[in-house]
Amino acid sequence: MIRILILQPEVTAEQRLKSLFESNGFAVAVVGNPDNLADADLTDVGALVADAAAVEGPLAAGTLQDLAIPFVLLAQQPTVQAAVAALKRGASDYLAAPYEDASLLAAVTTLTREETTDPLAGSLLMIGESASMQTLFNSISKIAPTDSTVLIRGETGTGKELVARALHAASSRRRAPMIALNCATIPGNLIEAELFGHGGSVTEQNSRVNRHGLLEAANGGTLFLDEIGELPLPAQARLLKVLQQDATPASADSAATDVRLITASHRDLEKMITNEQFREDLYYRLNVVSLAVPPLRERDNDVRLLAEAILQKTLQRLSKPVRKFSTEALKAMRAYPWPGNVRELENAIERAVILSEATELTSELLAIDTNPVPTVEQSTPQPDLTMEDYFVSFVTARQDQLTETELAERLGISRKSLWERRQRLNIPRKKTRNRRPRRNVS
Ligand SMILES: Nc1ncnc2c1ncn2[C@@H]1O[C@H](COP(=O)(O)OP(=O)(O)OP(=O)(O)O)[C@@H](O)[C@H]1O
Numbered sequence: 546m547i548r549i550l551i552l553q554p555e556v557t558a559e560q561r562l563k564s565l566f567e568s569n570g571f572a573v574a575v576v577g578n579p580d581n582l583a584d585a586d587l588t589d590v591g592a593l594v595a596d597a598a599a600v601e602g603p604l605a606a607g608t609l610q611d612l613a614i615p616f617v618l619l620a621q622q623p624t625v626q627a628a629v630a631a632l633k634r635g636a637s638d639y640l641a642a643p644y645e646d647a648s649l650l651a652a653v654t655t656l657t658r659e660e661t662t663d664p665l666a667g668s669l670l671m672i673g674e675s676a677s678m679q680t681l682f683n684s685i686s687k688i689a690p691t692d693s694t695v696l697i698r699g700e701t702g703t704g705k706e707l708v709a710r711a712l713h714a715a716s717s718r719r720r721a722p723m724i725a726l727n728c729a730t731i732p733g734n735l736i737e738a739e740l741f742g743h744g745g746s747v748t749e750q751n752s753r754v755n756r757h758g759l760l761e762a763a764n765g766g767t768l769f770l771d772e773i774g775e776l777p778l779p780a781q782a783r784l785l786k787v788l789q790q791d792a793t794p795a796s797a798d799s800a801a802t803d804v805r806l807i808t809a810s811h812r813d814l815e816k817m818i819t820n821e822q823f824r825e826d827l828y829y830r831l832n833v834v835s836l837a838v839p840p841l842r843e844r845d846n847d848v849r850l851l852a853e854a855i856l857q858k859t860l861q862r863l864s865k866p867v868r869k870f871s872t873e874a875l876k877a878m879r880a881y882p883w884p885g886n887v888r889e890l891e892n893a894i895e896r897a898v899i900l901s902e903a904t905e906l907t908s909e910l911l912a913i914d915t916n917p918v919p920t921v922e923q924s925t926p927q928p929d930l931t932m933e934d935y936f937v938s939f940v941t942a943r944q945d946q947l948t949e950t951e952l953a954e955r956l957g958i959s960r961k962s963l964w965e966r967r968q969r970l971n972i973p974r975k976k977t978r979n980r981r982p983r984r985n986v987s
Pocket residue numbers: 645646647648670671672673699700701702703704705706707708771811851887888891
């Protein structure tokens with residue numbers, strides 16, 4: 546069995562990582578600080594997962610490299626400089642908090658897997674037997690080995706980042722890093738610096754690392770830009786320039802040329818082009834190959850497969866006794882439209898597990914609304930209903946009954962992103978709300 550060595554001084558974090566890897570079929574060894582690395586038993590260790598801050602000093606950095614084991618750094622306080630420095634020091638991946646467990650597992654699985662010729666290996670972490678998911682896996686296996694630029698489309702929480710990781714994992718670049726940047730979580734004025742570095746002349750040798758951005762850090766590997774629709778126009782222009790330079794041989798300024806670019810968006814980019822919010826020329830550069838991740842409600846019985854798998858992992862992670870879904874909960878899950886897709890399903894199950902006192906998980910515990918909002922139901926068949934229209938009707942129909950936290954949970958998004966979307970879509974939060982006091986507090 547492949548072993549993962551965890552280097553994490555903080556005990557709670559160490560335990561969390563340990564149970565994450567153990568519940569996914571790895572054996573785990575732990576060391577609390579870098580000084581103990583030299584004495585650790587490295588038999589069968591396939592990868593080291595270390596807290597970035599714990600290995601920042603030059604001594605620790607040297608020890609890491611001497612081990613000759615691929616390592617992944619987890620950064621609680623990530624910075625671009627540290628990411629670039631880490632990758633230059635040989636880190637295979639640098640994951641910035643808050644990262645998804647699935648991203649960490651995908652990174653480690655890629656590193657520890659034996660050389661494989663199975664083009665579908667990268668999709669192994671994704672659950673899906675429905676026809677729509679099988680079509681997606683099939684496309685992934687065909688596209689992954691090429692160097693083509695890929696645009697991943699799909700609603701929020703459908704697994705776009707997992708698809709990007711699967712593409713990277715099944716490509717010849719898999720031993721090089723995949724760097725992921727979510728354009729929606731970085732302030733507009735900082736995105737350019739993150740991506741392209743801090744300018745300055747190429748001949749200035751000092752503070753090299755400071756000047757270089759993620760594009761260079763991803764050299765040889767894959768750069769994944771999530772929520773590309775949120776990229777501000779000046780940064781769009783800059784990215785376009787880099788992509789165009791890339792196509793021109795021997796251009797002076799293209800420090801990082803060997804990068805495969807994968808982008809993702811849940812937005813209607815074509816509509817954004819019409820509204821002059823997204824550059825058409827950039828769109829054509831990004832949309833060389835397009836992959837659509839189907840919404841959960843179009844995946845037939847996958848909802849159940851996913852729910853069962855997520856339930857088992859959640860029980861293990863939270864050390865809870867056996868729980869199963871009631872028949873009525875399974876039915877409700879299948880009927881519910883899951884606007885927040887797989888992420889919403891994960892949140893619903895985690896909440897139900899935490900609240901449950903009996904063995905059976907009911908649809909009430911899952912907080913699945915079995916009476917969908919009429920406006921949504923009526924408009925669902927319209928092919929041009931965008932996720933944003935859905936979001937607006939979902940929020941306006943429920944905001945009087947639910948708190949912001951509850952609303953965000955139902956949508957499977959964070960409160961911060963609920964707030965951001967309210968701003969963007971111009972659905973201000975009502976200042977005074979007369980919420981009925983809850984009667985059935987249990
Ligand atoms: N097919 C799948 N099998 C197992 N887990 C999945 C699958 N699809 C998505 N997930 C899980 O759902 C969560 C959301 O996935 P991910 O972050 O890739 O979605 P996303 O489309 O990038 O979301 P967003 O639009 O919010 O960026 C993750 O925890 C991921 O592990």
